[in-house]
Amino acid sequence: MAKNNPIVFLVDDDPSVLRTLPRALEYHGLTVHPFDSAKKFLESYNNQHGCLVLDLSMPEVSGLELQAELSERGITIPIIFITGHGGVTESVTAMRAGAVDFLEKPFLPEILLERISEATAKDFEIRQANDEKNTILSRFHKLTGRELEVYKLLIEGETVPSSKVIASELGISHRTVEHHRARILEKTICNSLPELRVLAKEVGFVVPNNIGNSAAE
Amino acid sequence: MVAPTSLLDEFMPHGVCYQWRPDILWLNVLSDVAIAFAYFSIPIALLYFLRKRKEVPFPGVVYMFCIFIFACGVTHVVSIWVVWNGQYGFQGMVKAFTAIASVLTAISLYPVMPKLLALRSPTELAESNASLQAEMEQRKVSETQSLKLQGDLARLGRISTVGQMATGLAHELNQPLLAISASADTAVQIAKGNASNDPLLFECLDDIQSETQRAGAIIRALRQFISNKNSARSSTDINSLVQQAARIMAGEARTADVQIEVVSGKIPTVVVDSVQIAQVLVNLIRNAVEAISEMPDTDRLKPDIVKVSTDCTDDVVSVTVSDTGPGIGPGIDPFKAFETEKADGMGVGLSISRDIITTHGGTIEVDASEEKGATFTFTLPLTEKT
DSSP states (O other): OOOTOOOEEEEEEEHHHHHHHHHHHHHTTTTTEEEHHHHHHHHHSOOOEEEEEEEEEEEEHHHHHHHHHHTTOOOOOOEEEEEEEEOOOHHHHHOOOOOOOOEEOOOOOHHHHHHHHHHHHHHHHHHHHHHHHHHHHHHTTTHHHHHHHHHHHHHHHHSSOOOHHHHHHHTTTHHHHHHHHHHHHHTTTHHHHHHHHHHHHHHHHOOEEEEEEEETT | OOOOTTTTBOOOGGGGGGGGGGHHHHHHHHHHHHHHHHHHHHHHHHHHHHHHHOOOHHHHHHHHHHHHHHHHHHHHHHHHHHSSOOOOHHHHHHHHHHHHHHHHHHHHHHHHHHHHHHSOHHHHHHHHHHHHHHHHHHHHHHHHHHHHHHHHHHHHHHHHHHHHHHHHHHHHHHHHHHHHHHHHHHHHHHHHTTTTTTTHHHHHHHHHHHHHHHHHHHHHHHHHHHOOOOOOEEEEEHHHHHHHHHHHHHHHHHHHHHHEEEEOOOOOEEEOOOOHHHHHHHHHHHHHHHHHHHOOOGGGOOEEEEEEEEEOOEEEEEEEEEEOOOOOOOOOOTTTTTTSSSSSSSOOOOHHHHHHHHHHHOOOEEOOOSSOOEEEEEEEEOOOOO
């Protein structure tokens, strides 16, 4: 994923808007994928980076309904609503549901460009944060079975238990525990056990269910 | 003295009894004269009363009173006559007639007594008069209110129609305006690519852009102006609004042979613009009545019923208008402006209704899944949402 090729997805049922608006945006160097219905957009969208410029009132699936559907699918693409109606009620609903912006037609193309760049930047941030999280999570996933057992005991309690406690709990030697502990910190690139605990919480890493239970036997 | 042979035989005059003593004689005679006069005058007064007052209860009894009192007067005249003329048989006959009249009057009085007692006293009459008057005044007040509401509705109908047209126009016009604006922008980008272009070209394209935006601003202002129609909200009993709306529609419903049935639930008052909500009600009822009346006679239930019922939950008051009409055609969004199945209609009524209900923080929806008819339900929040 690169920051410099965001895609603007435009969903509007009006053919003249669908023809002229992408043309204008493309002349400003943007990549635009136009759709004349929410359904067609949903069929083709594959979690690409960018933003969604969405007409509020369309037949069949309205803009608000598409917004709800996306949120249900866990798709976080920022939405800029455009409307020829300017309905107060709908705009409030849309903004409450997390739309980034609401523009009344006809707007200046440069204003839309501004909002698009804000929205794509936001999308980039979200994706970057997600990527970071995934990178860290992938480090946690490198932990082996025995390491995970040690890790679980290190994380679970109010305070960090000593190697001796862990050793007796798992029925292994105290030196082996210390060895595993060092490997855990190494693999997750953490300097200390407190740092490890904070990081684990941040990325929401959960030890798989089958780990630890068997060790307690 | 002659032996008696007939009732009219002459005897000693009565004056002889008191040896023609002037004091006793005149005391009796003058008293009788006075009594006779009084007794003759009373029936005259009664008859006069009867004649002037057409609706006197039990006039028969009054006539009997007249005869009896008149007869009493005559007996007193005869009393004077017998002072000088001893025809006591004649006096007896007069008395006998009087006796018959008196006894009959006395008897006739008892059967009518309960009815007489049932007659209202003048105070009672005054009281019921007053309450009648109060009721009339009350009626006048509610009539004025109902007239005012009707006037308000008519005015609101016109305003809303204009508003709806503006909203519809705004939506339709804003699309081409955006297309123009986008195209002008593209043209500017293209023109920039050629340095030899006349600066006037850029000026023209700028003008196109700014005029397009101005047109958009005008439409926005128009819509704002119309949507800001002074909405006066107050605590309102929706049940009484339903009654009013049903009354307003009663004439049209009768003409179409449709019955409007109102089922008032126990609901609290809500803070709404009563004229606007009444308009929604009238609109829904009218739609139902019109839908039914446009059906072919063979499909009619006669009488068809439009049922308006109210209900509530913890959060909302709901009103349901259901009819036995033809329902809603497939693919028709009844709330969309300019979309109608009616032969003569703009298709804006329901769209206005939806606007009104939404600005009140409520919802309106239709259920046409039943085999016959359509059911519209709108809700109004119990607590005002901003």
